[in-house]
């Protein structure tokens with residue numbers, strides 16, 4: 001049994017931020033457990049063609065770690081370089097056990113800590129920070145005949161770098177954010193590309209730009225970097241007014257632009273009709289791309305909408321609902337992640353022997369999306385209702401860290417063993433979240449999205465301004481917690 005003060009599960013930005021903040025508080029006795037054989041999370045795992053961030057990079061970065069980005073929306077390779085830079089700067093490699101898949105975690109009442117079972121032995125720690133990622137467990141729907149296909153098939157999350165797709169007949173299943181990046185990246189290199197779209201997404205142009213050598217130098221100056229972050233932050237934050245409070249503004253400032261953009265880029269009325277969503281903009285994640293529509297207009301690209309969707313998959317390809325056989329060499333699953341019902345993929349057993357999965361049977365919930373009654377000293381990074389569509393996920397992760405580190409340092413300073421949010425505080429917080437949610441486009445925008453759990457509750461998103469979340473997480477409220 002390896003013992004630590006704190007264990008962090010996952011080495012993405014969530015795990016890195018937790019490790020940096022623990023170190024800054026003088027807590028060095030922690031370990032990061034990572035199931036993969038490399039560190040870094042999202043941007044080290046997702047290496048599909050076209051992978052890039054869709055929030056401006058100066059904002060989508062750790063606040064204390066500025067970087068001279070080469071372009072406004074960094075591509076995956078640069079994000080990986082950035083991630084490795086952070087990991088190396090803080091010596092996190094020496095503090096990580098890779099190939100260590102957490103299989104279950106159980107609260108130990110006698111030891112006042114968490115027992116963690118992995119494929120790489122047992123661990124125990126007083127504090128457990130789960131940073132296993134909101135979009136880290138890919139999903140492939142069980143289409144009839146799915147496993148009978150004899151060609152190559154992989155999820156965008158597990159792109160096979162050794163497979164040469166050039167000149168091949170390819171299908172991509174799904175039309176969300178990852179598909180929207182893959183399609184323009186490969187369309188001109190494959191023989192045929194069949195896009196199977198269940199629902200169209202709203203698309204807006206991507207205001208990307210390369211930074212000149214001088215601009216990159218300026219980015220290296222901390223106050224300038226901070227100012228740019230500040231400008232981007234408030235420009236993005238203002239969108240919440242439309243998405244939460246005003247369908248009219250939503251139409252005026254976003255949906256009408258998206259319709260014009262579609263009309264400008266797609267001349268064929270039949271294709272345009274297939275690409276026009278029937279729900280409010282923002283209800284599903286908006287796609288930022290200036291290259292998607294031109295790729296879909298190519299003569300070697302066919303868009304199959306839901307009237308022409310997958311009837312069944314067979315050894316040589318896909319049979320469509322219209323009875324057409326599409327022969328294929330490669331199927332790319334761009335079918336997303338279990339982001340709502342599978343927030344934590346391993347069993348978590350709390351102090352009364354109850355599992356978190358039972359507590360979350362109705363829908364996942366947590367105080368500040370981070371802590372749960374009966375699960376002392378456990379903190380969930382990017383937990384329920386911490387997602388944020390309009391700005392950087394890292395901003396929310398850093399806000400969560402304020403709360404988590406406050407809890408831990410209070411315990412350590414006062415030589416206490418456990419901290420646990422009260423059931424009343426958690427219930428009050430969750431009620432507030434779901435009552436606020438009723439006013440948002442994610443709830444009433446007329447779509448079904450991965451933001452919603454099976455229960456119909458919107459679980460992925462925080463229903464408001466990101467600064468409201470930061471404010472709530474900054475103010476530690478002793479009356480909301482039992483400290484023992």
Ligand SMILES: Cc1cc2nc3c(=O)[nH]c(=O)nc-3n(C[C@H](O)[C@H](O)[C@H](O)COP(=O)(O)OP(=O)(O)OC[C@H]3O[C@@H](n4cnc5c(N)ncnc54)[C@H](O)[C@@H]3O)c2cc1C
Pocket residue numbers: 009010011012013014015033034035036039040041042043046052053054055060100101102103131132133134135136178345346381382391392393394
């Ligand atoms: C393709 C893609 C594009 C995205 N684009 C954006 C964007 O533009 N803007 C934005 O704000 N957000 C975006 N996101 C969301 C992104 O997930 C967050 O921004 C952020 O990277 C989350 O960091 P994380 O550390 O919480 O999770 P991750 O980066 O997913 O890291 C989680 C880590 O935990 C490990 N892990 C999981 N389970 C276990 C286990 N049982 N045992 C041990 N280790 C485990 C995983 O292997 C992984 O390394 C995107 C996500 C994806 C997948």
